[in-house]
Amino acid sequence: MCVITIRPGTEEDWDLVEEGLIQGSLLTERPERRSDISHAALREQARKTIDKFHINAKGPEATFVAEVDGVRAGFVWVTTEISLGNGDLCGWVLEIYVLPEHRRKGIGAKLMSEAERWTKASNANSLWINAGANNIAAIALYEHMGFDIETVHMSKRF
């Protein structure tokens, strides 16, 4: 039986975060558009996100890494921000990612619980996450964790 552990992320884990951001962005796109997207552009965008929310972070942020038998299997990256709507301090999951071969073992749920624990300890009163409408696994995970849909983004592509 494999042993799943969760530990705080370190500077050495940002390669995994970069990969997770790339895969997460791809899944946010509609399936018919995914083959048109350049991997290099996704990587550049992932690096900009890490620069903005980690290297030049304006507030607290944390990563937690899941390991299976001591080998990295996924991560969650979480931050807080003041809501423009009501001034409350909110948690935001910037990304969650589990390697394909380790999915459906409860790792995503463990990482989300850790994100929730960190958010509460940061005195935020809610935790938010964006998901692509076609990302069935992510939406199912968040519903499993007790999340509700709050807003719906719509687009018309030209």
Ligand SMILES: CC(C)(COP(=O)(O)OP(=O)(O)OC[C@H]1O[C@@H](n2cnc3c(N)ncnc32)[C@H](O)[C@@H]1OP(=O)(O)O)[C@@H](O)C(=O)NCCC(=O)NCCS
């Ligand atoms: C979304 C993701 C993090 C889920 O991780 P995971 O470790 O497989 O999730 P868990 O095993 O903890 O799943 C917990 C529950 O979530 C739901 N769930 C997770 N994946 C699901 C899927 N593919 N289909 C249906 N339900 C799913 C189930 O209720 C599951 O419980 P169960 O296995 O007892 O039925 C993983 O699929 C992933 O990394 N996807 C690619 C990156 C991504 O989409 N990130 C989110 C961007 S918004």
